[in-house]
Amino acid sequence: MFQGLLQFYNALLMFLTPKVLFDVLWSTQLGIIVGMMPGLTATMGVALMTTLTYKMAPENAIIILICMYIGAIYGGSRSAILLNIPGTPANAATAVDGHPLARQGKAGMAIGIATTGSFFGSIIGMILLALFTPLIGNFALNFGSFEFFWLSIFGIVICGNLTSPKDPLKGWIAGFLGLFIATIGMEGMHAYRRFCFGSVELSGGISLIPAMVGIFGFAEILTIMRQPEMEVIQSKITRVIPRLKDITRYWKTILRSGVIGTFVGAIPGVGEDIAAWVSYDFASRSSKEKEKFGKGSIEGLIAAETGNNACVAGAMIPVLSLAIPGSAPAAVLLAAMFIHGVRPGPLIMVEFPDFIYQVVAMVLLATTAMLVLGLSMVRFLVKVLTIPRERLMPFVFVLCVIGSYALAARLFDVWVMVAFGILGYYMRIMDYPVAPTVLGIILGDILDKNLRRGLILTDGNLIPFFTRPISLILCLLILFTIVSRMSWFRRLVKSVNSQLSLCLAKLRQKAGI
Amino acid sequence: MQRQNMSKADFVTSIFLLLFSLAIIALSLRMPRFESVGASPYSAPGIVPGLLGVVLALLSLILLIRSIIRSGYKLNLNVRVVRAYFQEASTKRFFLTLGLCLFYAVFLVGKISYFIATVLYIFVFIATFEWPKRDRQQVLKKAMPTAVAEAVFLSAAVSMAFRYLFLVKLP
Incomplete structure (x- = not known):
């Protein structure tokens, strides 16, 4: 515990230099701008920034990416409050109460509350990140091939389930498609070229960053340009710094939403949007002012913003301890860590023991910058929202192209970006979530190596995949996740519930209670 | 997309996905197993893509059956619908x-x-x-x-x- 604090202190001291602080400020500000522009998501921002920072020193590059991530998730609240259009999907729940507050002439107050909520969410997430990552990392040292195989399947199943709540089948198809995409190219055991059809470029596999830039960048451009033009509403912004009583009054909501957000973030592939909605839902159920929800409730706004920013730190827990991303932007962050020579995963506690606390220090710096920048320059930055899309989108696409090209200086990656952009666009149109596909591309290699390694170890015997304790738990969780979405299972649970309550009522009657 | 249109889209997509996954399975089966060089048959490169192909085929089949139950096979494609789409x-x-x-x-x-x-x-x-x-x-x-x-x-x-x-x- 004290060793951890010491490592955190050392990491913080290491970052307190004018150059790093300058990097923190501009990248967080850029993140806020990216987040507040409808159509530019946090994932797109982090992916584009990865291509711009890959020549920097690892710590400098990763702190910039974390600042971009935290800034963008927070920045989306601006457009959600002022335009009723969430800047990133993470801020959809923010718009429900944030925009009614703006319509009541309290836009400044709503921005202030959202900023403070995001700050506390991020801090709670940071504390849990520091506490749980080493624990999970140490626990994951017991994982063998069997466990990693089930973990990758579990990641896909749970991510497909939660990112496509209306139709999990499409989420699972998207996830398994991603796992398949990861198998394209030269495999690791025999150097055999799978699905390359003689192409030299394909034998290197599909690079994650161009694929992600396409899926989240180009697909977003196509979606934005297809939609009717939005109207910018001019809102008057008065006092931004919130009153202390508005915050202290809802301390329970802040704490609860922070914990929920972090927990949701730690689930593989489940991002900030779901964290915000779950936090909002819990807050609305336990609130004393239920009637205000949806009409400009400060508590609702705090819950949503605390939840989504806590999720950012939560999503980094599995990134660092298991090398499995908790959300789509965290997936890019994971890829960026690999690019910079840091290998997250169970061995991080052995290979890079200081890195976890460095990330915690980075989150603290980014969160502080977000609070300071979020409460200042509000009126000036709101003007960014008035940039027309036909002026902004070609620039974003130029960055998508050059960013994809710059990583390996080959045009093939630009074509990969374009192909994945078109794929991502049609997936969105047809209600297939794209997050499981991206998670699949990352987990594909883990699945491939560990399934074959496990089978070689057991000489083809499948029983150890089901009998080792952690494997068995993961396998049962996968089974439960799938079965829980089936209508017959829900009907069964309902009927068992009603039978049980009937029996209890009879017993109470007999006992005379 | 409206539910009826979505069922139609699902019908077409599921057929495409089913064919795609069958192609994956066929290509995986044709991959070498390297047994002649003394490698374990379980290290064959086609195992994982083949398995993923089977899972994708099963999921696409479920999607296809569901879209048929929801009458997604009644595509009703005609010149008027296509022209209206391109005129939007x-x-x-x-x-x-x-x-x-x-x-x-x-x-x-x-x-x-x-x-x-x-x-x-x-x-x-x-x-x-x-x-x-x-x-x-x-x-x-x-x-x-x-x-x-x-x-x-x-x-x-x-x-x-x-x-x-x-x-x-x-x-």
Whole structure:
């Protein structure tokens, strides 16, 4: 515990230099701008920034990416409050109460509350990140091939389930498609070229960053340009710094939403949007002012913003301890860590023991910058929202192209970006979530190596995949996740519930209670 | 998308996905097993893609059956529906954007100077979408000069940043 604090202190001291602080400020500000522009998501921002920072020193590059991530998730609240259009999907729940507050002439107050909520969410997430990552990392040292195989399947199943709540089948198809995409190219055991059809470029596999830039960048451009033009509403912004009583009054909501957000973030592939909605839902159920929800409730706004920013730190827990991303932007962050020579995963506690606390220090710096920048320059930055899309989108696409090209200086990656952009666009149109596909591309290699390694170890015997304790738990969780979405299972649970309550009522009657 | 249209889309997609997954299984089965060089048969490269192909085929089959139950097979495609789709303003905007972006990324970048390709792309993109929004005088006096300025400035900034700051050999 004290060793951890010491490592955190050392990491913080290491970052307190004018150059790093300058990097923190501009990248967080850029993140806020990216987040507040409808159509530019946090994932797109982090992916584009990865291509711009890959020549920097690892710590400098990763702190910039974390600042971009935290800034963008927070920045989306601006457009959600002022335009009723969430800047990133993470801020959809923010718009429900944030925009009614703006319509009541309290836009400044709503921005202030959202900023403070995001700050506390991020801090709670940071504390849990520091506490749980080493624990999970140490626990994951017991994982063998069997466990990693089930973990990758579990990641896909749970991510497909939660990112496509209306139709999990499409989420699972998207996830398994991603796992398949990861198998394209030269495999690791025999150097055999799978699905390359003689192409030299394909034998290197599909690079994650161009694929992600396409899926989240180009697909977003196509979606934005297809939609009717939005109207910018001019809102008057008065006092931004919130009153202390508005915050202290809802301390329970802040704490609860922070914990929920972090927990949701730690689930593989489940991002900030779901964290915000779950936090909002819990807050609305336990609130004393239920009637205000949806009409400009400060508590609702705090819950949503605390939840989504806590999720950012939560999503980094599995990134660092298991090398499995908790959300789509965290997936890019994971890829960026690999690019910079840091290998997250169970061995991080052995290979890079200081890195976890460095990330915690980075989150603290980014969160502080977000609070300071979020409460200042509000009126000036709101003007960014008035940039027309036909002026902004070609620039974003130029960055998508050059960013994809710059990583390996080959045009093939630009074509990969374009192909994945078109794929991502049609997936969105047809209600297939794209997050499981991206998670699949990352987990594909883990699945491939560990399934074959496990089978070689057991000489083809499948029983150890089901009998080792952690494997068995993961396998049962996968089974439960799938079965829980089936209508017959829900009907069964309902009927068992009603039978049980009937029996209890009879017993109470007999006992005379 | 409306539920009925979604069922139709699911019907077509599931057939495509089913064929795709069957192709994956067929290609995986044809992959070498390296047993002749003494390798374990369980290290064969086709095991994992083959398994993923089977799972994808099963999921697509479920999607296909579900879309048939929801009458997704009644596609009702005719000239009128297709024409109406292509006449929608949103469809036109989508295809224009896609065309411009594809032309830039596939046919311009790498073929001519990066700076010129980017200037052309940004200018044409802005001009194409701003032209119908304003009257001719406004377009010629205000929109076009600013579009040229923006295209030149952004192209120069991106080219310089990548060439001299990130030391990337531009395409």
